[in-house]
Amino acid sequence: MSKPDGIYWDKRSEVMSRDELEALQVRRLKETIGQATKSEFYSKLFQEHGINPDSINDISDIRKLPFTTKDDLRKEFPYGMLCVPKEETVRLHTSSGTTGQATVIFHTRKDLDQWAELIARCMYMVGVRKEDVFQNMTGYGLFTGGLGFHYGAEKLGALTIPAGAGNSKRQIQLMQQFGTTVLHIIPSYALRLMNILSDQGIDPRKDLDLRIAFLGAEPYTEEIRQRVENYYGIDAFNSYGLSEMNGPGVAFECPEKKGLHIWEDCYVVEIVNPDTLEPVEIGEVGELVMTTLTREAMPLIRYRTKDLTRFLPGECSCGRVHRRIDWIQGRSDDMIIIKGVNIFPMQVEQVLMGMPEVGNNYVIILEKENEIDQIRVQVEVHESIFQEDMRYLNRLREKIVRELKSEILVTPRVDLVESRSLPQSDGKAVRLIDRR
Ligand code: ADP
Ligand code: ZN
Numbered sequence: 241m242s243k244p245d246g247i248y249w250d251k252r253s254e255v256m257s258r259d260e261l262e263a264l265q266v267r268r269l270k271e272t273i274g275q276a277t278k279s280e281f282y283s284k285l286f287q288e289h290g291i292n293p294d295s296i297n298d299i300s301d302i303r304k305l306p307f308t309t310k311d312d313l314r315k316e317f318p319y320g321m322l323c324v325p326k327e328e329t330v331r332l333h334t335s336s337g338t339t340g341q342a343t344v345i346f347h348t349r350k351d352l353d354q355w356a357e358l359i360a361r362c363m364y365m366v367g368v369r370k371e372d373v374f375q376n377m378t379g380y381g382l383f384t385g386g387l388g389f390h391y392g393a394e395k396l397g398a399l400t401i402p403a404g405a406g407n408s409k410r411q412i413q414l415m416q417q418f419g420t421t422v423l424h425i426i427p428s429y430a431l432r433l434m435n436i437l438s439d440q441g442i443d444p445r446k447d448l449d450l451r452i453a454f455l456g457a458e459p460y461t462e463e464i465r466q467r468v469e470n471y472y473g474i475d476a477f478n479s480y481g482l483s484e485m486n487g488p489g490v491a492f493e494c495p496e497k498k499g500l501h502i503w504e505d506c507y508v509v510e511i512v513n514p515d516t517l518e519p520v521e522i523g524e525v526g527e528l529v530m531t532t533l534t535r536e537a538m539p540l541i542r543y544r545t546k547d548l549t550r551f552l553p554g555e556c557s558c559g560r561v562h563r564r565i566d567w568i569q570g571r572s573d574d575m576i577i578i579k580g581v582n583i584f585p586m587q588v589e590q591v592l593m594g595m596p597e598v599g600n601n602y603v604i605i606l607e608k609e610n611e612i613d614q615i616r617v618q619v620e621v622h623e624s625i626f627q628e629d630m631r632y633l634n635r636l637r638e639k640i641v642r643e644l645k646s647e648i649l650v651t652p653r654v655d656l657v658e659s660r661s662l663p664q665s666d667g668k669a670v671r672l673i674d675r676r
Contacts, residue, residue, distance in 0.1 A: 365560075
C-alpha cells in the first residue's frame, strides 16, 4: 500500500526521470506481451506478426506491434481475449454501447486493486483527503464511473456516498445531510442540477460545503467547466477514461489545470494520425492509442480509442513525469460532415456555452432538406430571456447563428427553446441526433 508523501499519493510512481519511466515501461511491456499471449486472440496475432517479449528493447519498439480495435473486442466477445482462467476473474464491466454493440472487460482482484490505486492517485492529486465526504453521482453497475470511483475513494479513505445517477432531490438532500465536499458528476448532469438547486432556492456557494468536483465520462468544453465552477463555487477537474482501459483513472487534471496527466507507468500512450497510423508531432491532434502495462485478465495492446486529442508540450510544474494530453475533442466518429465541412459537436458547444444568454442544454440535429444536409441547433435560453419580446429573441437567434457560423463555417438553423424543454438523460448526454 502506498504512503502519501506531501502532494503525491504515490511519489515513487508519480515522480521519476523520463529514463526511469521508459525503463519501467519496457519491462512492463515485455511482461504484458507474455501475458497477452495467453489469450487465443493475441497468441494468434503475435504469431502472425512474429512478436514475442524480446521484440521490445526500447519503448519505440511498440510500433512493431499490431493495433487492437473495438471491432476486435466485439468479435472476440466474450472470452476470446481473456488471459487468465475464468475462475481468476472477479468482475466484468461492459462499455455503455454508445456507438454500437457493447464490449466486455474482465478484471482479476489485482486488476481491480491497481485500478483503485490509480483513482486514489487522481483524487489525492487535486487535494481530496480522508477527511472529505465524497458523493459519487454517476451510475453504478456496468458503467465504470460508479464502482471505479467508489473503490478509489474508499482506498483513499474518504467517506464515500454511493449515490448513483439521477434522483436530484435525493442528491441535494445527501449533500446537505452529510456535508458533501467532493463530487463525481457527469458535466451535463452538473448543468441540469443547477436548475433544480435554483428551484429549491439553494445557493451552493452559501448553503453547501462543496469544494471539488470531478467532471468526466463525456466530452465537454472549458466553457462548461467555468459555468460549473462559478455556479457551485468549486474547483472542477477533468477526468478521462474508457472502460477498455478500466474506466476513469486513465488521465486526470492536476491542480495546474493545464491538461490531463495520463498515467504512463500503467499505460503506453501514443497519438497517431487516424489515416496513416503514424505518430503525429507533439501538439498535433490525432487518435489516442493506449497499451495497458499492468493488467492481468485482459491486457490490450495498442488499442485505438477513437478519441481525438494532442500531447501538450513541456513538463508540468507539479513535478509529475507523466505527459499531459489536451481535453478530448470528441471521438473520430462524432465528426459531422456538412456541405463538405468537418464539424465537431464541441465547436458548437464552445460557442453556445460562452454566451451568457444561453441556458444549460442544447442539441444538434442533422436533417435533409431538398436532398441537402442541414445542421439545426436547438438551444435552451434562460427563463428570463424567454419572456422578452419577439424582436429581442430574433436578434439573439441571429447572433447565435452568426457566432456559430464563424466557428463551424456553415450556416446553421437555430431554434430557441424554453429552459428544460430538451430531452435529458441521467447518463451521458445525447447531443447529436441524425435524422438524415
Ligand atoms: P462507451 O464507449 O460505450 O461510451 P465508456 O463508458 O467506456 O463507454 O466511455 C468512454 C468514452 O467516453 C471515451 O472513449 C470518451 O469518448 C468519452 N469520455 C470519457 N471521459 C471523457 C472526458 N473527460 N472528456 C471527453 N470524453 C470523455
Ligand atoms: Zn501537473
